[in-house]
Amino acid sequence: MMHFSRAGSTSRMALGVRCAHMAGRFTVAGFILLGVVASQASASAFDRNVEHYRTQIAEDIGQALSGARRLRDCIAADDLEGAKKAWISARGGWERSEVFTSGLVPELDEKIDAWPKSTTGFHAIEAKLFGAQQTGVQSETDALIADLAELDAKLRDMPLPPQALLNGLARLAYEVGESKSDGGESRLSGTSLDDMRNNLLGISQAYHALFSEALAASDPALAAATQADIETLKALLDAPGLAAINSSHLRKASEAFVITLASMAPKINLQKPVLEEFGK
């Protein structure tokens, strides 16, 4: 048997201890935090799968990066419509990689996807392109390209611990159920629904690349239930527009999916996913 890539687990463990210490005598808080401690579960085919997943997210980040470079070219040519298209393409790649980015590269996530204080990143550019209808986003775009390039380089050899990826997956699954009645995060470009769909694609991609095989081997019924949850979410997001989404059904489906993921974790030798990022 191979073993999981455990790099990064030491600091995560230390963090878990710190958090548990903060929560002090509150055993329930300690219980909630149990999952923060990285899994010491035994090995699986995960190491092989994770390399496959790495190539997939490299493609997504590659799409984000090439979109951002195209955006720069369009800006230089003062092509507003082309710039908007390039932004949307870059955004799609980024949103699909969110399973991994929010937990494993929080410092880059903070710059690339800054919100609501968006002086840099996607939303700063979005506000000018889609809101103000102007292409004066040279410096923001250069910064975005630099950040995405750094992410692209980092991804090549950074450890991708399974627990962190399961955490990211569950966190994003919970987020998909958040109310978008205010227009959602990308409300100026009107692409919040695309964000959600790309999030779900990223979730599905990560689940299939990393966990579905192991789960099907240990609990086929649960594997089928997980797939059914993903399909339910997909169907709910298949709406003509954001306002047509049944948000109550979507919320229910997202929460049910997170609950399924929690019951899946022990079957693949991982801890219950933690729905928050505790940073470094």
Place this chain on the structure above:
Amino acid sequence: MIRRWQQLFLSGWGTRVAAGSALLLGLTLAISNPRAFPVYGDQTVLPAGTELNEDALDRPREIFNSVSRGGGKSYLINLGDLAFSSPSILGGAARRAGISCNSCHVNGASNPQLYVPGLSTRHGNFDTTSVLFNPKADDGVLNPFRTPSLRGASLLAPYGHDGRIASLREFVRHVIVDEFAGPEPSPAILDALVVYIDDIGFLPNPSLGPGGRLVAARSSDAERRGEALFAKPFPHNPELSCSGCHTPSAAFVDHRQHDVGSGGLFKTPTLLNADFNAPYFHDGRFDSYDQVVAHFNAVFDIGLSVEDQRDLVAYLTAVGDGERPYERDGVITNVKEASDFASVLDIAIASRDKEVIALAVETVSGELRETVESFPERKDASVSGGGQERSLARLALKELVLTLRRIDLAAGADRFDDAAAEYKNFRYLMVSAVPTLLANAEPWSLFNPKVHDAHYAALKQTLQTAKRASP
């Protein structure tokens, strides 16, 4: 500024000097309240520019008659309150936009900040017969009404601005089904809503004694002069007086409709706690008591001098006062409300009432999800510090949301013992870890005015970037 305005109301009768004009000033300030953050974007359910004021930190204080009597809120009251806060009992745009009864009648009071472009002619009113909320009720005319406070509603029949519906139950059904396109409510939910609304009390006003008379020791000369004018017959219509309709001994109403020169027959509104009910008249046309008094003086040719009008305004302000009209939103109020709402699960699970279980899970988990957003995530650069505390608070709230969902899933599959066990777990979390983890993070949450303002300033900045060069 806004706090100074509220301070005026909080500080009691002694500082009620010239409060009529202060009220006007207060309203102007309230309208420019930097905390009312509008809806924007091109994919929103409600028109861009809508103001619901959901981000307000000071909320109307709610008085429950049952609690004032020394008892506690019954299952029915909690269920009614829960339904009142649930968008899922409404339909159409309201449900999709996450609007509930409580969005307009905040904590059973009103919402003077409410503004829906195209449906409102001013803050505090809106058209309930428009294509947006129920195409079937669209009457083709812009006729907005102010959102009334429901304080003391049990004493204020008949219902509707024109008093056309005698029964509160019938009126509530009308609002749900006809105004907000909701499905026909079940009798149990309708009963609970009525029990809840009947339990919304007036804020105490120690300036008023038996018979609705001013307490001499607590009133000023101007207020007492105003009280005398209030009871005095109008010179040209001696059968009329202010108190003839606003009966002081009967919650300042007569349960009847009158034409007071505002364009039709409208029911007499109560004056109790009315300092907090602006704007005034059925359509909210007046901002202040000064304007209201001037209107009556002109329409009925009462011949009030400037001093008389000032005295009447002083009297109205004394009558309309109430103790601690606002309370600060925070961790404690949020946890308390979620606990009270969720408490219906106790009986609902035991009696296998799937409708109530689903309603409670939907509503409480929806509110808890919103509370998560009061603790900005780590990457929100508009907040510095408290990252661990914020993450812990968010995590605890998300665990509650999932616990509620497990109750719903278990009940849906007829596993009521599992639902009961999960509910026990929920209650345990609510009294142990959750309040502490939330309180630990409160200094870095949107419940802290500084953090709140920084967060919304950042959002506003993004908005302005989007607007700056737009045509």
